[in-house]
């Protein structure tokens with residue numbers, strides 16, 4: 173069977189609740205950040221089910237020995253936040269997977285051309301091929317940013333099969349580009365919206381996630 177990009181939209185009331193708070197134009201920046209933290213937490217909880225490496229052993233309770241399952245500390249775990257907006261999910265992501273290495277990638281879109289460029293790259297020269305990778309990228313719009321990110325990761329040895337994208341709002345153009353180039357990937361998102369407008373914004377979306385997180389929007 174041919175591989176196909178999997179997009180998970182967990183049907184969880186907490187995810188729906190915090191997405192609605194984040195979408196609301198009247199939500200102030202401080203509450204928007206709380207909503208992003210909660211969305212990062214619950215989407216990561218869903219994403220790591222079949223992603224965290226485990227170790228089967230035994231444990232001695234006060235009464236008897238019994239089977240035990242632990243998270244395997246030998247297998248490297250990495251989170252890649254795409255600045256700026258990806259930082260908003262980090263508190264939630266790290267509450268679920270505290271023992272990960274964090275490698276920052278700063279990407280910004282040109283507001284006219286919508287082309288993205290990289291202004292900060294803290295990726296290591298190479299990843300262990302066993303590394304489990306979570307990419308924190310809340311907005312998948314035209315897909316330029318996530319495609320550039322995946323290129324930087326895969327050329328350093330990251331296996332798309334072991335990679336999960338934690339997103340909040342995903343749009344068809346980005347999902348189509350990912351599905352052609354990286355069918356082994358899994359995307360966890362709070363919602364799939366219908367369109368991206370001529371200015372590159374997801375509609376209905378939630379506006380500019382970076383500006384709303386950091387209180388930098390005008391007006």
Ligand SMILES: O=P(O)(O)OC[C@H]1O[C@H](OP(=O)(O)OP(=O)(O)O)[C@H](O)[C@@H]1O
Nearest residue numbers: 255256257280281313314315316317382
């Ligand atoms: O799929 P795309 O069309 O590439 O758009 C998605 C990117 O756009 C936004 O970044 P932005 O350039 O606004 O930077 P910011 O996060 O610093 O605000 C958003 O945070 C994503 O990274």
Ligand SMILES: O=c1cc[nH]c(=O)[nH]1
Nearest residue numbers: 313373374379380381
């Ligand atoms: O709607 C969008 C699209 C890209 N980036 C954002 O922050 N919001």
Ligand SMILES: [Mg+2]
Nearest residue numbers: 380381382383
């Ligand atoms: Mg922005």
